[in-house]
Amino acid sequence: MDKKKILGGTLISLKIIFIAIGVSFIFNAILSVVYWRPEPKSEEDKRDYCASKIKHIELALKQYAMDFSDCFPPANGAAGLEYLRKYEYLADYAVYICPSTQTAKGKGKQPLTEDIVDYVYVGGLNEKSAPNTPILYDKPGNHQDFGNVGTVDGAAKGIAGKDWMKEIRK
Secondary structure (H helix, E strand, C coil), X not given: CCHHHHHHHHHHHHHHHHHHHHHHHHHHHHHHHHCCCCCCCCHHHHHHHHHHHHHHHHHHHHHHHHHCXXXXXXXXXXXXXXXXXXXXXXXXXXXHCCCCXXXXXXXXXXXXXXXXXXXXXXXXXXXXXXXXXXEEEECCCCECCEEEEEECCCCEEEEECCCHHXXXXX
């Protein structure tokens, strides 16, 4: 074979690889700009971001349930959410912290504990539980006279008022 043809083919392959890497880099840069979210400033923004985190945890709970016969983790509180972290359904400690609090996030492989989780998880439910049953909600004190609540069906809503905790039990 002609050495020029072999070299020419190799150079074209290298160019294609460099172009693919460049396109991938540009695509990731664009995504990071589009999905970048500044730290919320107002309490209303923090409440919205908190509801988003609850929704994120609910999605991980749904994935867990799909793998465990439609059952959510059995333990209550941080111990139940630890199943998500330990089995890598949701390993990012920051998701378990409400943006309205000053809670420090966990590090490394540290288990989730009540000290580093700002949400209350109700364990032992399953996909057949009533859809509007609360499965995850803000700990009292995360927000003033307000709380976000996630339900078994995956919905997340905010409840305003001093008695918001009574509303989730209805």
